[in-house]
Amino acid sequence: MDGEKALEYALKCPRCGRVYSGFRVMCECGTPLTVEFHVEGSFEDLIQNNYLDVRRYLRLLPVEDKYTPRIMYPITPIIERKISGHVVLFKLDYLMPSGSFKDRGTFLALSALKREGIRNIVIDSSGNAGISFALYGSTEGLEVHVYIPENTPEGKKSILKLLGARIHLVKGDRNETHRVARESSLGVYVGHWYNPFFLEGIKTLSFEVYEQVGDIDSFIAPVGSGTLLLGTYKGFCMLRDLGALERMPTMIAVQAHGYESVCPKSSKMSSLADGIAIKNPPRRDEIKAAISRTGGTCVSVSDYDIKSALAELMSMGFLVEPTSAVAYAGFKKLVRDEALEEKSKVLVPLTGSGMKLLDKLIRVLREKK
């Protein structure tokens, strides 16, 4: 690397316009903040070609080299399949070090925490984000307090223990877990529903996709808190502004029955998609805006849809968790409804590994038979 870049960014409230610096996740008015960060030059000039991991994109992110976490994550592969006349591009983010796409957000959040010298952190999670923070935090000597719902799959709890996280089980659902974590005095709250740095870190997914396959027609994401959809949307916007991407993909949100924060509500409740069982995501307005600005849409899927998609993904060799099957279930539904243009080039991220919750996976797939 040739010298340190001077890092200039601001944390801005999209609602009232207040501006902050340092590490902070929320505005005084209660709104999640966003990182305002601009780079000069072209995408091709800014990438560091000598790296095939996250370091390739460091100059496109609000991060300084001296604060990058010790654990690097790789560029994840894409597997292309022709399905129902469309080109489906599966992005294997479950192959990340901690087994989920969350590592992208954690990496950048950790660098911001290192810059501020913060040692004790608090996060609420359905499992994956907690595991990711616990893994990256453990190598930085951070004390990581993870608040999870009591009914979190045993496999995820075991990994958190293994990584030395301080686990706090919360009686109640994901929203109650969030409430309890926010009131914790054990460390700085870094929850990914709010954390603007986490969102910024997700942008690398878009950068990778652009380099791997160029323009795509649609990006189909499971949406709970919306960090994946919003982070990739920001990444695609940046690529467009840098003159790399020719057209924005339509952003399509897929939600599970009963947890439709942006889709029309259904009367049933999903019990499978624990990773996106979030009723009131704080960035709901931003999610809606990203969908409408790109001409996207939202679909809601049932547990039956998720199970079938999961079994089909396994038959293609993708050992993912049920929540990860939500995006593919959404794709299948869009095909049934003839809602996709002919021969669409569609990106379906596979977000979380099934290896972390084999107990649940075996149960779900046995039930199907």
Ligand SMILES: [Zn+2]
């Ligand atoms: Zn504000």
